Amino acid sequence: MVLCLMNKRIFLINTLILTAGSLFMRMLNIGYRVFISDRIGAAGLGLYQLIFSVFILAITISTSGISLAVTRLVAEAMAKDDPGYAKGAVRKGIACSLTLSLAAMAVLYLLAQPIADVLLNEPSAARPLQMLAPGLPFMAVSASLRGYFIAMRKALRPATAEILEQLATIGIAVTLFALLAPQTLEGACLVLMLGSTAGEMVSCLYNGILYLWDVRRLHGHRARGKGALWGILRIALPSMTGYTARNILSAVENLLIPTGLRKNGSNAVSAMAQYGVIQGMVMPVLYFPAALLSALAALLVPEMAEANAAGKSRAIARATGRAMQMTLLFSFLIMGIFLGFSRDIGLTFYKNEQTGILLRILAPLVPLMYLDGIVDSILKGLDQQMSSLKYNLSDSALRVVLIYSLIPVYGLKGYIAVVFFSTIFNASLSIHRLIQVARVPIQMIDWVAKPLLCMALSVSLVTLLLRFSPFSFFLPYQCVILQVCVTPPLYAAFLFLCGSLGREDIRWVRSLTGRRPAAAPAQANSD
Template sequence: MNSLVRGTMLLIAAAFISECVEFLVNMALARELGERGMGLYMTILPTVFLIFLLSSFEMPVSISKFIAERETKYHHSMLQHALRLAIIVTCVLFIAAMFILPFVPVFDHYDPRVRWLVVILIPIVSFSSIARGFFMGKQQMGKIAVANFLRKLLQLGLLVFLFQLFEYKIQTSVLIALCALIGSELVVFLYLIHMFYIQFRQLKQQPVKHISGREVQKSLMAVSVPTTGLRLFNALTNAIEPFLIKFALVQSGLTAAAATDQYGLLAGVAMSIGFFPAFIAHSLLIMLIPTVSKAYADYDFPRLRRLLRNVMIATLLYGSAAVSIFCIFAEPLTSLFFDSKAAAWYLQMLWPFFLFHYFVIPMQAYLIGLGLVKDAFIHTVWSTLFSFSLMYFLGSSYQFHMGGIIIGMNGGILLLTSMHYLTICKKIGITFRAKSSFDEPFERRI
């Protein structure tokens, strides 16, 4: 447990610094792009993240789970097969992108070079994902922490340098912002690959036991495919969400320009502030996937129960403090971006969305470690359908406008959190009766 706490605290400390830098990045973007440019940037960002997701193929998750569950002698052989799989994924996605991207309409309102800029992400993300998964599985969180901090710091440095150097039009400014994002990923990729190569050579000098490529692919695919499906669904819905929100607002009587401005305040200001404390949840996720996987493989259900209780208590403590600060200091916080009372009101009304989001992230790690990715996917589908329905019907109403959008977001995350928690409790033997099943033998429950 000590290694878990140390690794988590290291990630939290590094992530806090990274999020502070990310906060400065969003402030720089808001000041340079303005409300309209920020709306355009936040609209294209989910599509960029979709390319990022497809390129990673969730290998950090599947490889870390494999590393945590298997002995060291199997690691070298597994990584060789994983590298071959990454090459295949990169080639397939690169060819597909060359044919598909010219016909994707979301890029029509941006600089033509944006289409091809995102293609550069494919090989960068594919190979860095293997290194991330290896370091996560070995619980070498220092390297993950350095990579995350380095990415944010480089992005901020590039933005400040490029925007101070010249004056740009809105479309060119958005292109420059994306260049800074992808440029920082490239530098992080070089760092991770260098560190991975050193350890890969060390593994070769230790006793090695070869395993078949079919076995490795089956093991990795069993986690990567459903997890990618879950993340792909989330990425697709995140890509659709800006257009759904703006369409609903237009239906409620706002102009298209006003709807874009309002979405820029929601996503670029309120959600940037609200997601700031989520670095703690993401740090827990990175640590929990290999830890839960190992405990579940060893049938150590008492540890799984203790771990869940501790994670829930920690999340409640920091989450409650965070949303209280958002509600009390909403106007001073949002004024760091824009002097807008609307943005402050969005931040205050979204407190349930942020609080339960902090719970959902570590619970997803639990579901992955317990082999319940399919359940996580089903929960996400139902909660998204519920949320989008409320967002459209209430957001398009003249009486609600953005208030209806916020109600839909809050309702969806509450449903998702409840389904995740009840499923985890059932799997690890937590009941809500007077007498629980804590004293049952260590057996795998189906």
């Protein structure tokens, strides 16, 4: 009905699987960060984030674009009933990512000390960086296999692999903390990084076993790699170049933040603590609900790639409009929860009021943050990765300039201003490009104005409810449970009353769970 190219039941099941996996992963991640902050404090969490800002650059060089390329090539090959080419694409993807990851591993291991001394200004970060390096090849292989599973609509496999990786990482780190009880910040970071590397190894082994099991059904088709390497490079290189450049700029940005805070008057420990609160506490909570959308974003890439390859422009426009509508309706709800209940959320997760204050300040950006993620995935599926590359690079370059200029003068307020400017700038460019490509009409009243009103009413009612006994005596975590349980149903009810959600939307959701009706040939060609 909306996505006439795909089996909607499979799409829904895969979305639910990836959503559940992503949500569970983010819950584990926040719990893990609470554990880390309890053990090493906000300043230690800041150092942990700083080390990972460098490691993420190595990850980008090793894996960026490969998973997307494998997903698109396998999806297109299976749509053309060419399993041999699909197998060849996976093999070429693994070969490319392994080559890059081994080079990145060697560079990171050999240059860890200069990076720690000169770039991070933290000599104790060298050994943790070296501990992370061996995990890169395992991450590279897992990225290629994840691309295959997403293209084949086997969402359960990568979802369980990521959960297994996170459980292994946390389990090993917590066990080592209990056994070794590290007394120094360097020792604590070594334990954390060892857990991360071990988790990547476990995940890679699990993914490899699942792939070998799954690919047996294609045993009658010989792998054909001819043209696959060029296809991977054509898709991956723009993303790889863009993500590498963006993450270089992001690493520079992360180095400039604590430096700028020190120039603004904070001492080294205080600056690192502020950095830890922002990057290690606030941002993970802010993006936590986006787990409910990240699965949809991942699955939209192969769906849009197939639709684009078949020239189904009307199907693309309908699917894009529906994805944008649902993303906005969801994100306005989350924005309202952060605006109204940020203090309780901050105290519940981190026992830290500053976290709640920053969550409330940044909450108005949630709709643009979440929508930008969905829009970016659709653009990639429509072969518009070069546009995303230009927008992301421009955004990152501007962030570096603004951080360098504003934080030494205005401190934390300067950083908040940069986040606002960057989010609005990047999202505006991406949304404008998608509207041009997909030709989707934006319904401002039903998608923006009415949801904002419904959000304000539902949050206000729950806030009033909490002022009356016995709710006024609730502890912060009890308030959060009540807020999260009561606000969404109220919001949904108001959406129905004002017409932002209606019978057509319910029919669309129900159509996802049923079988796709057979379309007449003439109708199929009309798109």
